[in-house]
Amino acid sequence: MALPQVVIQPHAAKRVRHHDGWIFRDEIVRAPEGLPAGELVEAVTDRGGFAATCAFNPASHIPLRVFTTTSGDTIDRAWLARRLARAVAKRARITGTDAKRLVFSEADGLPGLIADQYGTALVIQIRTAGMERLRDLMVDLLHEQLQPSGILERSDKEFRQEEGLAPTAGVLRGAVPERILIREEPWQFWVDPHHGLKTGFxxxxxxxxxxxxxxxxxxxxxxxxxxxxxxxxxxxxxxxxxxxxxxxxxxxxxxxxxxxxxxxxxxxxxxxxxxxxxxxxxxxxxxxxxxxxxxxxxxxxxxxxxxxxxxxxxxxxxxxxxxxxxxxxxxxxxxxxxxxxxxxxxxxxxxxxxxxxxxxxxxxxxxxxxxxxxxxxxxxxxxxxxxxxxxxxxxx
Ligand SMILES: C[S@@+](CC[C@H](N)C(=O)[O-])C[C@H]1O[C@@H](n2cnc3c(N)ncnc32)[C@H](O)[C@@H]1O
Structure with a gap:
């Protein structure tokens, strides 16, 4: 199904094709009325040239966040699963610890998603309206690919306000203890994932x-x-x-x-x-x-x-x-x-x-x-x- 189109300035299209991930409010020429926050759209130039598939949030000062600049990519379960697997595979070279960031939002091509591993548990943050709409799918994929003992959400920080999202926190899957013992050689640390800063450490x-x-x-x-x-x-x-x-x-x-x-x-x-x-x-x-x-x-x-x-x-x-x-x-x-x-x-x-x-x-x-x-x-x-x-x- 064709995505709604948002027209952007040519210079923004050029920047995005050169791997920038954000399109700002003053770079939008025209957007369809009434699109719900987080909807996937095509960012195009006035001449109709495809620039990127993005999540759109008119309330944010970064209304467009790029998922892909490859025309014809469909942001579905299989596509998201590949992006997630690629992000996780990149972290395999970090050894000597069982605590790492597995997904770092735009840096891993999954704008708005943070996923941190603490031992066998995962702590996630959903920071944008676009990722909020993909929440259930991403939690399913994290569960499927990593089989954690539990998934805790810590989207309880002020960053969500800007996206028009309420703060939220809680266990989404399995169980996540009050304290988790992590290893970062040559040390071990207790982490409080429920109340600690960031996702705990x-x-x-x-x-x-x-x-x-x-x-x-x-x-x-x-x-x-x-x-x-x-x-x-x-x-x-x-x-x-x-x-x-x-x-x-x-x-x-x-x-x-x-x-x-x-x-x-x-x-x-x-x-x-x-x-x-x-x-x-x-x-x-x-x-x-x-x-x-x-x-x-x-x-x-x-x-x-x-x-x-x-x-x-x-x-x-x-x-x-x-x-x-x-x-x-x-x-x-x-x-x-x-x-x-x-x-x-x-x-x-x-x-x-x-x-x-x-x-x-x-x-x-x-x-x-x-x-x-x-x-x-x-x-x-x-x-x-x-x-x-x-x-x-x-x-x-
Ligand atoms: C960036 S974190 C430090 C992280 C720490 N160095 C680590 O690696 O785990 C900043 C810390 O400063 C604390 N903090 C904030 N304002 C403070 C203040 N005025 N005096 C002392 N601590 C403060 C916060 O509670 C937080 O734990």
Whole structure:
């Protein structure tokens, strides 16, 4: 059956043919009236040229999300099954863990779907109206292809508002326990999939944990701010470092303590339930100096409009973090605020200047490879991690 057609600007058609996945509101020339949110449509140019098959949501500021640019593809069960199988197969090369992202939305050609594996269970998020209409089909396919012990939905975040969807969460298939034990060699972690942030664990920081473990030395003093369930602090403590973790939410601090015990490093870790901004301010003024400061704050600007505010917050954290460092101390900075990434170098340079500190950039990386960064989909690169070293004063 022919799909309804939405006419788009020629430049948008060209971009999409070059693998971009989004068509914005001001790039739509004409759309049929009354199409329900999430309907599959053909995006075409005024001359009738086919550009892509997309899910359409007139309420969203990204009304068209591309499923395929191959004319003649039908987005049916078999097509979706192939896309899913391809996404899962790509993750087979990630070894040493039973916790990974299996589907990363547009990056895997399944816009709006997140599927994370935690041991034998799956935790999913449905982020768009287009994927909401395919929900039952996708849950069936996930069940069929992966045979999980349970599937939990965690679509309870604010991102659905923009798509006109209500938040929702709950077990869709089988059973999903309150806590799941995952393996990420050489560690194990307890994850709370029902109440944890994201789908329960920062799977995207797998590489960061490994880098930290390699760089930290025994007896280093590490301050892990915004520590959530302790994974970065634990990565440092397993190398013999002494770690202070600061996290605002008490339930996460409790889980972090259990994770420290689980990994045999509880005697080297201290946990503070409190505001990391205030804690860093106090450390910067006080006598303690750390060999490492880990800064992994939450998103500091949720929209472009809030960028300036986010910039000020990050600047403050950097200045105080640098002050809390010993000479030649190191900072691990992770920024997940998309709107700050472009200016990150400048923000760090200004903060270092305010502290009169010369910094060496020892390493830089992005999110772990099961959250693929697709060059033509800029939003798929959403995390920047930097390893910085403070030069000794005499080196300046
Ligand atoms: C990006 S996550 C950190 C993830 C963690 N590093 C990991 O790898 O598991 C940010 C954390 O900061 C916490 N948080 C948010 N605001 C905070 C504040 N003002 N002080 C301390 N923690 C805060 C959140 O509860 C969340 O756990």
């Amino acid at each position: 920062y799977l995207d920081q797998r590489l960061t944990r490994q880098k930290l473990r390699q760089a930290v030395e025994p007896n280093h003093r590490v301050l892990d701010t915004f520590s959530y369930t302790g994974s970065m602090g634990i990565a440092a403590a397993t190398r013999g470092a002494r770690v202070v973790c600061v996290e605002q939410q008490e339930p996460f601090v409790e889980l972090a303590k259990e994770n420290a015990k689980l990994n045999g490093v509880a005697d080297r870790m201290e946990f503070v339930a409190g505001n990391a901004f205030y804690w860093l301010d106090a450390q910067a003024k006080g006598p303690s100096r750390y060999d490492w400061v880990v800064l992994d704050p939450p998103a500091l600007a949720k929209s472009k409009a809030a960028t300036q505010q986010g910039r000020r917050a990050l600047h403050h954290l950097l200045v105080q973090g640098l002050r809390a460092l010993a000479p030649e101390g190191r900072m691990l900075l992770s920024v997940c605020t998309y709107h700050l990434l472009r200016d990150l170098e400048e923000i760090v340079r200004i903060a270092a200047g305010d502290d009169d500190v010369r910094l060496t950039v020892c390493d830089q990386w992005t999110q772990a490879s099961d959250h693929p960064w697709i060059l033509q989909l800029p939003a798929t690169r959403y995390l920047a991690s930097w390893l910085l070293e403070r030069d000794a004063p005499s080196a300046a």
